[in-house]
Every structure is written in C-alpha cells, then in structure tokens.
Amino acid sequence: SAVISQKPSRDICQRGTSLTIQCQVDSQVTMMFWYRQQPGQSLTLIATANQGSEATYESGFVIDKFPISRPNLTFSTLTVSNMSPEDSSIYLCSVEEGRVQGYEQYFGPGTRLTVT
Amino acid sequence: GEDVEQSLFLSVREGDSSVINCTYTDSSSTYLYWYKQEPGAGLQLLTYIFSNMDMKQDQRLTVLLNKKDKHLSLRIADTQTGDSAIYFCAESALRLIFGTGTRLQVFP
Numbered sequence: 001s002a003v004i005s006q007k008p009s010r011d012i013c014q015r016g017t018s019l020t021i022q023c024q025v026d027s028q029v030t031m032m033f034w035y036r037q038q039p040g041q042s043l044t045l046i047a048t049a050n051q052g053s054e055a056t057y058e059s060g061f062v063i064d065k066f067p068i069s070r071p072n073l074t075f076s077t078l079t080v081s082n083m084s085p086e087d088s089s090i091y092l093c094s095v096e097e098g099r100v101q102g103y104e105q106y107f108g109p110g111t112r113l114t115v116t
Numbered sequence: 117g118e119d120v121e122q123s124l125f126l127s128v129r130e131g132d133s134s135v136i137n138c139t140y141t142d143s144s145s146t147y148l149y150w151y152k153q154e155p156g157a158g159l160q161l162l163t164y165i166f167s168n169m170d171m172k173q174d175q176r177l178t179v180l181l182n183k184k185d186k187h188l189s190l191r192i193a194d195t196q197t198g199d200s201a202i203y204f205c206a207e208s209a210l211r212l213i214f215g216t217g218t219r220l221q222v223f224p
Contacts, residue, residue: 001161033211033212042204042214042215042216042217043159043204043212043214044214045211045212048211092158092159102147102164102166103147103208104161104164105149105161105208105212106161107151107158107159107160107161108158109157109158110157110158
C-alpha cells in the first residue's frame with residue numbers, strides 16, 4: 001500500500017494567519033483527497049485533487065479558504081487561509097489505489113492544527 | 117442524502133467477540149470499508165467488501181453485509197486490548213462517506 005507522509009504533524013497558529021500542509025506519497029497516484037476531522041467528529045471530505053486539473057471542492061468548502069495544489073502525481077498541498085479557531089481540526093491527506101479486488105483508500109498520519 | 121450511522125460506544129471484555137454495526141443510506145454504494153483510528157493516529161484501512169458480497173473474512177475480522185437492509189457489521193474475534201480504538205465504516209459511491217465512528221473499549 002502507498003506510504004503517505006504529511007508535514008507538519010502539528011502546529012499552533014494565530015487567527016488570521018495561513019498554514020500550508022504538505023502531503024507526499026511514495027508512489028504515483030491519480031486520486032488524492034483532503035479531509036478534515038474536527039475534534040471528536042468523523043471525517044469530512046474537503047476536496048479531491050487530481051494532477052493537471054483544478055481541485056473539486058465539496059459543498060461547504062471553497063477554494064479561497066482552502067487552496068490546493070497538485071503539481072505532480074506524488075505531492076499535494078492544502079492551505080488553510082485566514083484561520084479562525086473553528087479551523088482547529090486534524091487535516092488528513094488520502095490517496096486511492098486500484099486493486100484487482102477493488103479500490104483502496106489510504107490515509108496519511110494527519111496534521112493536527114490548533115488556532116488560537 | 118447520504119448518511120452513515122454507527123453506535124458511539126462499545127465495551128467488551130478481552131477475549132470476547134466485538135460486533136460493530138453500521139447502517140447506510142446510499143444504495144448505489146459499490147464498496148463498504150472499515151477503518152481503525154488509534155489515539156493520535158491516522159486511519160488504518162482494516163478491510164472492505166464489494167457490494168455484491170454478503171460476507172468477507174480476514175483472520176480475526178469478519179464483515180457481514182445485508183444490502184437489502186443497508187446494514188454492515190464488523191466482527192472482531194478474540195478481542196485484545198490493542199483493538200481499543202475508534203472504528204469507522206465508510207461507504208463509497210462517487211466518494212467515501214464516513215460514519216460517525218464507534219469507540220471500542222476492551223477491558224481485561
């Protein structure tokens with residue numbers, strides 16, 4: 001399975017600032033995803049990032065707030081812009097790999113963000 | 117709309133079997149997944165089942181799918197303290213939709 005790393009693993013940021021989270025995969029993948037997990041909650045998909053095209057955002061998430069880059073098949077970044085305490089969450093990068101028996105989606109370790 | 121529900125908590129004694137249940141609403145789901153999240157960690161893919169199957173077994177894990185009732189379950193045999201975690205089910209049609217998560221606590 002794909003090995004996914006994220007940087008930073010955690011950060012404490014002041015409101016009004018921006019943070020860029022990096023996601024690196026050890027193999028080339030077509031589909032990459034960014035999720036948010038608010039404290040004590042389940043995962044919510046922010047956007048799908050495919051190389052060579054603009055990211056597709058889910059309802060409730062906009063590009064101005066969460067710009068995404070996908071410069072190649074192994075790397076993506078998510079920026080959380082103009083942060084407020086409500087943005088305090090774990091942000092997870094995920095990739096999809098196709099197998100004979102189905103599609104498998106793997107997750108990075110997450111970036112724990114606290115906004116003060 | 118799409119919705120995936122799970123019970124919030126399950127507590128079992130070490131050595132017993134655990135059964136975590138999940139209901140979903142999207143009948144077009146093609147795959148259904150189980151993930152494990154330990155404290156402070158990311159999500160680990162445990163197993164998944166294709167929607168035209170009704171059972172899948174993988175070592176201590178057994179997945180049962182009742183497509184008619186849109187009910188999915190994960191049975192963990194011989195539950196160990198290392199199985200203590202939050203378990204998420206997820207359905208996939210166009211994208212993964214996660215359940216609310218079940219916190220499994222295993223006590224000696």
